[in-house]
Amino acid sequence: MSVDASTQATVDGRLGEQEVSSPSRRRLIAAGAALGAAGLFLGSTPLGPSPGQADLVRALKGVLHLDPIVVNFALEMEELEKDFFTRVTRSKIFHTLSPREQGLFALIAREDCEHFDAINAVRESRNIKAANAFDNRNASASRQPKQFNFGKAFNSREQLYMTSLDIKETVLGAYHGAVDLVHKDTLRLAGAIAGVEGRHVTLLRLMNQLDPVPSPFEMALGAQAAGRKLARYGFRGGGPSAYAS
Amino acid sequence: MNTAALVAGGALVGGSLLVNGKNAMAQNNTMAGMMASNDWMKSNNGMPMDTSMNAGMAAAVFGDVVNFRTDVDILNYALLLEYLEAEFYTRAVAANNLMPFLKNMTPMLAQKLRDDENAHVEAVSQRIRDIGGTPVMKPGFTFPASTMTSETAFLEFSLMLEENGVHAYLGAAPFVKNNAVLRFAASIYGVETRHTAAIRHTTGRLGAPDAFEMPLSGQEIAQRSAPYFVMG
Secondary structure (H helix, E strand, O other): OOOOOHHHHHHHHHHHHHHHOHHHHHHHHHHHHHHHHHHHHHHHOOOOHHHHHHHHHHHHHHHOHHHHHHHHHHHHHHHHHHHHHHHHOOOOHHHHHHHHHHHHHOOOOOOHHHHHHHHHHHHHHHOOOOOHHHHHHHOOOOOOOOOOOOOOOOOOOHHHHHHHHHHHHHHHHOOOHHOHHHHHHHHHHHHHHHHHHHHHHHHHHHHHHOOOOOOOOOEEEEEHHHHHHHHHHHOOOOOOOOOOO | OOOOHHHHHEEEEEEEEEEEOOHHHHOHHHHHHHHOOHHHHHHHOOOOOOOOHHHHHHHHHHHHHHHOOOEEEHHHHHHHHHHHHHHHHHHHHHHHHHOOOOOHHHHHHHHHHHHHHHHHHHHHHHHHHHHHOOOOOOOOOOOOHHHHHHHHHHHHHHHHHHHHHHHHHHHHHHHHHHHHHHHHHHHHHHHHHHHHHHHHHOOOOOOOOOOOOOOOOHHHHHHHHHHHOOOO
């Protein structure tokens, strides 16, 4: 399932409940969130927003705090990466790789775990709810681990690299696509993670004899496009059903 | 650096990443210590490491732009660093064409770095003009002679330049006011991290030794870069 505007809107509507108890204000925030999510969507269409839409997006970004959506989105991306690269290190194909390749995959798995922990810590420190009905009802700090599906990624070296690069390049593009949606307090942490994601992509490309820096400028990917690309692995964009058991 | 634990402990405050209870921007001494302990920086290939002289040169070259008061300041700060990188690679590639000292894949890497950094210079200059500013003039530069004759010296110096670039962009990011400028700067920052990883890989090091990039202040970056600028 890919991320859609209504999903994102619901997430933000639910997040709004934490801080605002008034039903009318809650409805207002939920409505604003829906518009904000629509703004997110419009901002990521291939042709870009029309001038009128751009004005709307700009205005909505000003009044609406999109950061909780971004945090949950990033958290699930890091969880997907963590799951994938950890599974790589436990797969049979891992033992057929060169020592340097093994070291790289183990390094990426470890660093993606640290990224996940860092974003999860931000989420908890800011009291952003996980988009998980079970956890929220039970006021639990823990989350149900998400189950991802990587198909035949571990069947051969070629498929392993193809999937690794697909995931890493999509996540990297998503970080760059979200740069102006991130709250200033979180920007440096997001940047610190995105930089290392860029290093991972470079190293995977080098190991696979690909140009490590194919462009002098990093490409950005909108949330919609990133969500659609990662959906094949079971990614749900941090939406309400993202962590459903 | 266990950022997760620090963030969980409420260490992410006011746009600054706190490390071991200290603001990472104020951690310059630690980073400087790390750099100073590096063999490259110890010998410095004959370049002066007098910090008071560096501070004076840094002030002369960078002036007020390191205070990040406006987006034009931040872009001009970036431009000075991009000039430095572009000039270094341009000279190194030219030197290698005259008398080859780079082996295997390193000449291709050097050309790639030269082309990317020159593209950054062009793009940053244009972006400054786009937002109504004036790009700073290109200053003069001086580089350790060994970086033009020894592959090891070339790679070590390249790594220092690129890592400075990464620290610089990340350190300046929270001060950028315009979202379009922020996206633009991020697109260059991302490529600087790629350069760093590629150089580290070429030298046999871990390509991503830490899970998080480190930000540094404008003043720190200016001091580190100062020995390679020539005024007048």
